[in-house]
Amino acid sequence: MRILIASSIAPEAIDRLRTQHDVVCAFNAPEEKLKALVADREMLICRSGVTISAAVMASAPQLQLIIRAGSGTDNIDMDYVRQHGIRLERIPEPGAKAVAELAFAMMLGLARHLLQADRLLRQGHFAKHELSGYLLRGKVLGIVGAGNIGSLTGEMAAAWGMKVLGCVAHPSAAVAAALAQKGVQLATFEEVVANADFLSLHVPLTPATRHLINANVLAAMKPGSYLINMARGGVVEEQALYAALLAGTTLRGAGLDVHQNEKEGQVSPLAALPNVILTPHVGAQTIDSQREIGERIVAIVAAQRPQPEQRPPVRPAPSPARFGSSPLRASRPLGTLAGAGVCFGPIKCFAF
Incomplete structure (x- = not known):
């Protein structure tokens, strides 16, 4: 051929x-x-x-x-x-396994301040007490898009001792049973957002999911939580994320493997923030x-x-x-996308 x-x-x-x-x-x-x-x-x-x-x-x-x-x-x-x-x-x-592992690495890196610890020690600062972090065990991982990659990430988190909530586009008893076998509890989008200590995104970029994570959603997140984006850059409204991280009212930090602009030579505004981990779309690149x-x-x-x-x-x-x-439904396998087609408070409604 x-x-x-x-x-x-x-x-x-x-x-x-x-x-x-x-x-x-x-x-x-x-x-x-x-x-x-x-x-x-x-x-x-x-x-x-x-x-x-x-x-x-x-x-x-x-x-x-x-x-x-x-x-x-x-x-x-x-x-x-x-x-x-x-x-x-x-x-x-194959890529799903690699992306799930990087999502978990993001959580560990953020919770234990790994990048800051490495940087400070290279500068000669033994800042042991200032770098106290958090355990993952016992925390809540929220999966937005508990499909192939999302459910695998949830399975890893459950094995680590985390409670895992996940939402999908088309919830059903069969989907709930399949997720339960991986240690993931099916929930609504609003429940996932409100209860997650770590909110991990695993949805495709479609008109329905573009800027799904906007200022209203970020404001509704649990205080002291972290956002992980392993989906596509356009799923998150980057300016709103920057403002939320700068304010520190709800978000403690963020890890992003995907970005609004992924062209060579472009630097994300988020790079100026110390509580952010950025990687160049290498999730599947093992x-x-x-x-x-x-x-x-x-x-x-x-x-x-x-x-x-x-x-x-x-x-x-x-x-x-x-x-x-x-x-748009025709372009996506059913049951693999995120979101429950709900809205709560001022949060943007979506249905797909």
């Missing part, structure tokens, strides 16, 4: 693909370059750092399959994918997870059968009635 690899994946996976296929690599290329390179490709492989727009896919009349080496699809024009019969394969599981993702990619490609040169004709998008009132 003719393959365009638009994001960096495990080198050994690229080498294996090249033994059997026509492979072109262009990591995180701009749209115009992607349009030129994808023109004769049958398959496209990408991660989160590149935008696969309708214009890019329209330039590839033979494109039959997109492999998303991870979970989120906010960088892919899913309307175009559905309407033109392009198959999409996601590989969420050697182990990337190796496993590479192996999955090779297996998916190997399983492909020869297809006609042209993909199926354009088909209409799914009817909104089939998924509920919003056509």
Whole structure:
């Protein structure tokens, strides 16, 4: 098959693909370059750092399959994918383990002031008493989006001795039972926000979740709590978070692996605050997870059968009635997103 690899994946996976296929690599290329390179490709492989727009896919009349080496699809024009019969394969599981572990590392780092302790000791300050922190054991972890990654994070926290609350988009008895097996108690969005000592975000970025965590939600959080964002930068209203951290009324600190602006050379305003841990969207970036993702990619490609040169004709998008009132439901697996579609006090309502 003719393959365009638009994001960096495990080198050994690229080498294996090249033994059997026509492979072109262009990591995180701009749209115009992607349009030129994808023109004769049958398959496209990408991660989160590149935008696969309708214009890019329209330039590839033979494109039959997109492999998303991870979970989120906010960088892919899913309307175009559905309407033109392009198959999409996601590989969420390997990265989920890595993201969950980094979320836990964020909690530990914030609770025990690890970055401050390291910095002060390097400066010659043995500030033992000033760096007293908090135990995780016995604290409440709130999971906004208790799906694949969120529930795994909750399972780790329960094993650590934390109480775990989680909310999902479509709560049910079956979902509650599945979460309970991982030590996660199903709750509403408002309950999770109000009771969490650590509020961890694991939702996709959609119109419904953009700025889900705004000034009103931050004000409703438990005093002395921490916010962890492992979802997407746009889920949190960054200016509101900055103000809340500066005020210190409710938030004691925050850990963010994802950011409003993830371009090279950009510095987040949050970097000026001492009670924040920032990492450059490396949640899934472990050697182990990337190796496993590479192996999955090779297996998916190997399983492909020869297809006609042209993909199926354009088909209409799914009817909104089939998924509920919003056509956005069609772009997400049911039961994996956050939020209970509720509002409390002045907090922004959302339903998806």
